[in-house]
Amino acid sequence: MRTEDLPTVRALDLFAAMSDESFADLMQGAFFQRFPPQVMLIEEGDTADFLYVVVEGMVEMIAQGNERETTIAVMEPVSTFILAAVLRDAVYLMSARTLERSRLLMIPAESIREAMERDPAFTRAMVRELAGAFRGVIKSLKSQKLRSAVERLANWLLVAHDDQGANGTVTLGIDKRTLAALLGMTPENLSRAFGTLRGYGIEVAGREIVLSRPDDLRGLAKSNPLIDDRET
Amino acid sequence: MRTEDLPTVRALDLFAAMSDESFADLMQGAFFQRFPPQVMLIEEGDTADFLYVVVEGMVEMIAQGNERETTIAVMEPVSTFILAAVLRDAVYLMSARTLERSRLLMIPAESIREAMERDPAFTRAMVRELAGAFRGVIKSLKSQKLRSAVERLANWLLVAHDDQGANGTVTLGIDKRTLAALLGMTPENLSRAFGTLRGYGIEVAGREIVLSRPDDLRGLAKSNPLIDDRET
DNA sequence: CAGATTTCTTGATATTAATCAATGTTCTCC
């Protein structure tokens, strides 16, 4: 196993507080694996065998049902996914698919559960991580239930804008169909939502978005820190 | 403080594995309090001072925004709420309001965090609890994004039917406006959704619902264990 | 119990979002 990325993993909130010994034990059975784009890593309903850490690339968390599918979240480096299923020794509630060529660290679920038995600092970090994840989903649910499609897009743009340096442009890291699914709308509707935002200073050119009048956009978006702020 | 309910609280998954000593410490600063119906217990944005345990009554978790409000969950005895905010020492993302006369155990947030430092078994129980809560919200989000209003109602009815003994009737424990908010629709739409379900053997008389042909309803609902099953 | 208040239902209409269909655009890869 390539160890050059281990320090990055080790630096994650989730692993930072572990003893060296526990971390070494945890990595004992773990391994890195590369995947091409559009590979289904896990399917909802499968039993949770591994905890995944996205080290490179991008992974989409998907929910299926009613002959549809929707995107719940997009995971970027460096973050973990399907922690909750692993901890409960339960089946996955979401599927995961690579969006681009990705490198993932896979840690056997059993190792995680053992580490929790032995290392209280790790368990506490887990509590923080899960509490943060919980709050993240609550925010998504609030956004979905309280906002219209256009408002969801406007707020998403403002957050991305901030993330990318607030310099008046946003570059989409995912394609528009994925963004549409993430925001809970169809691709057609996303196009129309962008059209509506033209009146608020938004210009779209492929994956490059210009926010010429962010304050106008903010007026429409009615951002709410209890929905839009990242968990720290 | 009345101690007759402490065994019930102690029996909760969250507290069952604690040492007697930690539990005693935890209860040191805790107290029971009664509230009339329709009392706002906490408002979103407030800092998390207490962990709440619903011992009697019913509490509604609410999210606000865009001059609207929606119900995220209804908490019944015996369960805790706003655990995640307490653990992250963050502001609440949801408000809470009693639906009926309720008795709550209030545990200072600081005590919870201290107990976690000292009692690894408690921390592990916390992990399980949070992972379960996370999965619960994911299910709500899936329901909201993948299903129509009528489908959400149909599935809610089937779950309630099972909970209540699957004897062909369901009694609503909450009023219809609250149910509507929980299911992400307006009260008017809930009425119409019930109307639609008449064609599937549903008869509504106030808070009493008769499911005369559950199999028909199941046909419409297309239930999915990865959305509808309770976390165990 | 009567009156007042709240909740629920129903109908009419408006708004929002999804679907279907066609076309334009971008990307891929030989």
Place this chain on the structure above:
DNA sequence: GGAGAACATTGATTAATATCAAGAAATCTG
């Protein structure tokens, strides 16, 4: 560079949901 595929946009239409308004039913209260 060009053919083919995937992705994105646009328009027309339909479907789902919300809003507004009114009335009916249930409930609270003195």
